Amino acid sequence: MELHQVIQKYQRPMVAIACRMLGNLEEAKDAVQEAFIRFWKSDTQIKGDPFSLLCRILINHCIDKLRKQTFRRFFSITEIKDLDIMKSNENPHKSLENKQLVDHVEKLTTRLKPVQKAVFILRDMQGYSIQEISDLTGFPENNIRVNLHLARKNMRKWLQPILKED
């Protein structure tokens, strides 16, 4: 397969992952481009399916990027506002629509540490199996399980005010 064919074939799923990791299309575009360039520079012979390798480069690049940005993201003003709304509502889950709740869950993923966020997105949002995630990221399965547990635990903790008790 030629490079332009590889790009053609994989850019869409890669943008989808990068977009979830980084939160917007523009940054996703930069990250995917960077991944293709690194892939090209690595001089890999394109045999079989290079998707795993491309994802590995992309996801690790996104994690690096997030590590540099988490400080800014975690404390973004909009998020704090949302949390304030949640606190001030006596019974928030009743007053919030399902769509708002889903939006809120998505926003909360930006608070996860980069590796936790990556495995959470791949497993709980994209639905990849743990074995597949290991292939796509290069992380050992055990490491994925631990980070996944931490991510879910954090999400549960942050969402507790809006979870139903029945």
Add this chain to the structure above:
Amino acid sequence: MRHHNIRKHLSAYAHQECSKDEHNIIENHIKTCIKCALTVNEYQQVANFSKQIPERSIPSEFIDQLKRDTLKNIEISKQKHYPPFRRLAFAGIFLLLIGTVTLHIVNPKTPVEYISSSDTLKLDEMEHLASILCNKENLIAIIDQPIPIHSLIVTLKQMKKLNQRHGQVNNMFERIMHQINGNVLQEFPTPLSSCKIGGKFDESGLTQMITCLRSYQRYNDTITFRYIASYYQKIRS
């Protein structure tokens, strides 16, 4: 398995990722343990919400543009591919620059002795910090690197020790702070308030910074000092 051990497996149980044995054990446990049953239910609710998060739609024009840009960039980097020795030379000059500035700032007498006396503090970490603190011109180049918070804490602790022994580190960093025209090196807004790292590099100032970094460490393993530059630019303009 006891309650305490079981809790670590509840999220996997809620997502049906357990082995059959684990599954059975947990299933039996939550019949009698209300707390765990509730937690499983909460994990399931979170799972349900996470599944519903919609994929962003990606316009076809965006995809076309991406492909064009990527191929163009690869063409450009083919032309700009520096031979290895040139890259090495760049790295050398950069290191030399940092090294010179650091040596100038850190007590030139026996800096290595102090720095290597601790088994956790590494020379390059100290250099990193010093270069961040002192070299305004190179700020932009350096701020983008995430620094592990634990090593920063170790560095600050080391500075505290040096302070007690000499007091010159204190003066040195205060001079630097003065140079960047302000006492705030970095502001950390937290959901409740904001705490500042910076200010005086004396005993209590350093203690405060360490406390602040420790609380920030709960959210992050590394810290990126990209705010120094913007702060510096703010006070400058």
